[in-house]
Amino acid sequence: MTSSTLRAPAGLVTRDGEGHGNVYAKEPRMEYASADAGWGFHERAEKLNGRLAMLGFAAALATELMTGEGLLRTIGL
Numbered sequence: 001m002t003s004s005t006l007r008a009p010a011g012l013v014t015r016d017g018e019g020h021g022n023v024y025a026k027e028p029r030m031e032y033a034s035a036d037a038g039w040g041f042h043e044r045a046e047k048l049n050g051r052l053a054m055l056g057f058a059a060a061l062a063t064e065l066m067t068g069e070g071l072l073r074t075i076g077l
Helices: 043-067
Strands: none
């Protein structure tokens, strides 16, 4: 098969810096939702997610320091 017989669907082909065609999926543009939206990426949700992740990490570290074993061993994995 030659490259002329293989055709990607329109809109999926991107070009690299040298002009060669890529058949990788285009990444959708990330848009932030308004702060009052219930779902989606918005600053309030991202801050909450980051803070909860920090609390989880601190809890895992505290558990490891108190028991003297790793977290996975403590929960039986």
